[in-house]
Amino acid sequence: MALTAAQVLQAKPTEKTQKLFDGGGMFLEVTPSGGKRWRLKYRFGGKENLLSLGIYPKTSLKAARQHGVEAHKLLEKGIDPSQARKAEKISIKVAAANTFEHLALEWHTAKKSGWSTSHTDTCLARMKRDLFPWLGARPLTDLKPPEIMVVLKKVEGRGSIETAHRCKGIVSQVFDFAIATGRADTNPAQALGAALKSKVGGKHPAIVExxxxxxxxxxxxxxxxxxxxxxxxxxxxxxxxxxxxxxxxxxxxxxxxxxxxxxxxxxxxxxxxxxxxxxxxxxxxxxxxxxxxxxxxxxxxxxxxxxxxxxxxxxxxxxxxxxxxxxxxxxxxxxxxxxxxxxxxxxxxxxxxxxxxxxxxxxxxxxxxxxxxxxxxxxxxxxxxxxxxxxxxxxxxxxx
The missing domain is CATH 1.10.443.10 (Intergrase catalytic core)
Structure with missing residues (x-):
């Protein structure tokens, strides 16, 4: 018989771990310490497996059932839900390690041994001020020229044309670093300088009269x-x-x-x-x-x-x-x-x-x-x- 929300709420711990079944292989596990977690028992490749569906009350009865339905859909397709979850976690971890900010900081660390202290600090300050707030959390390989250009135009818009070009150079070098380390295939920032306002010539304004x-x-x-x-x-x-x-x-x-x-x-x-x-x-x-x-x-x-x-x-x-x-x-x-x-x-x-x-x-x-x-x-x-x-x-x- 299927569980009710009241039964789940009122389930009390005993000396031994209890299993309160809901149907379809899903059950509520109640530990002697009072902990409650949802599990799904299923067979894949002739072997019995267990899949965690969440902790109660953070995961409600309704939510746990939905997770169970999704797991059964994977089984129907011949996919082991446990392996699918592991692959998803790895994918999330890889994506987090391949955000623009993560790779930019990795590039900065790799290069700074050959830079002066002032250049090292200036480069990091530019990234934190002008790039990370908008691009930092984005997966590097998801970034396209229009999105990068919007950020560079923000810098250019405040009159910092030279800084906009410097930031473009930083983004381009981060992409080159990602390509060299096998984490990107192309550099979408390479040609963006053509769309920015021209830099002032190398001469600093000076009165010579x-x-x-x-x-x-x-x-x-x-x-x-x-x-x-x-x-x-x-x-x-x-x-x-x-x-x-x-x-x-x-x-x-x-x-x-x-x-x-x-x-x-x-x-x-x-x-x-x-x-x-x-x-x-x-x-x-x-x-x-x-x-x-x-x-x-x-x-x-x-x-x-x-x-x-x-x-x-x-x-x-x-x-x-x-x-x-x-x-x-x-x-x-x-x-x-x-x-x-x-x-x-x-x-x-x-x-x-x-x-x-x-x-x-x-x-x-x-x-x-x-x-x-x-x-x-x-x-x-x-x-x-x-x-x-x-x-x-x-x-x-x-x-x-």
Whole structure:
């Protein structure tokens, strides 16, 4: 006789496990501890087997019967329901291991040993911010070009065209990794770059006209923002090092009495091998640069960073100087642009030898094989360059 819901609810445990049959091989198993589970007894290939149909009360009598019906349908097709369930669990496990996020993190782990720390962190941050929220849980092989493009367009839509292309590159490399490890056959992201807006050319916007650059220097002097930001902008102009190197400057890297800023190799823009084994970059400090730093020292001297950010233990963002320039109305000049300005005007206006300037901005030799054989640093010439450049900025700073 079939069970009723009341009988299932009222079934009490005894000293031995009870089996309350419902029909069709299905029964409720009541253990001495009071546990209740649904089971199905069936024969397949001449052998008797048991299939679990769920735990009561999470699985009701009605639900257990439905599971039993589904198992009998498989038996009618010559399929063992126990084996079918095992195959389904394996399939689910494989699918979970082949989601975009899982494979992307696996790819990231495999590649990061050859990357710098900053690139490793930036790549992971891009995936977490711009890709995982929409693509992370999707099985990689289910992703098609239109779905990927929708996500890339979200990034592009906020004006981050370069980042959209970077994200496209990440997705494409994850697919290449999946293909190489036998978990995908095609790369649907490969050609998506053609549908994205074109990236801005490699040159960073920079003002190279002396009169207008002088006006910007005066505007920086009068900027009503944080004195830390003002000092950072002045150091950008005076030293023309990379934005990340300036924002991450520490007091321990400075010798203000000797007039040097020594940037550790690991903070330079270099391949990982050179970051570990390369020499530090020496930046001579002009009298004007030293004055800016000494004026800032009473404000931030008790911090590790010369330009500390609002968050404890962190330096200012590289975007801090960019935002300040925009606030001053200079959308055609970026923090990185100070390098181009110095490279152009020191050559055209001060007639400084280009090799000296290249070493000052931490570029290698421009000669063939120079990077391998030319170790000249032009330190004496660079000391003269930095002071001549600072003096020239003082001239430009004066109203015409």
């Amino acid at each position: 002396p009169g207008r650059f002088g006006q910007m220097l005066r505007d920086i002097d009068g900027y009503a923002g944080s004195p830390i930001t003002v000092a950072a902008l002045k150091i950008h102009a005076l030293t023309f090092q990379r934005p990340g190197e300036i924002s991450g400057m520490t007091w321990s890297e400075l010798d203000l009495d000797g007039g040097w800023w020594v940037i550790p190799s690991e903070r330079m823009k270099r391949i990982k091998k050179l970051k570990i084994n390369g020499a530090p970059h020496y930046v001579p400090l002009s009298r004007q640069a030293i004055a800016v730093l000494k004026e800032l020292q009473p404000i931030t001297g008790d911090h590790d960073f010369v330009f500390p950010g609002e968050r404890k233990g962190r330096c200012i963002s590289e975007n801090t100087a960019r935002s300040a320039l925009r606030a001053l109305g200079y959308t055609d000049h970026t923090p990185h642009g100070f390098r181009a300005t110095a490279r152009t005007m020191a050559r055209e206006q001060l007639r400084i030898d280009k090799e000296v300037i290249e070493r000052a901005i931490a570029h290698g030799s421009t000669e063939a094989l120079g990077g391998a054989y030319d170790r000249t640093q032009y330190l004496a010439d660079r000391i003269e360059l930095m002071q001549s450049w600072a003096n020239y900025l003082d001239v430009l700073r004066k109203p015409a």
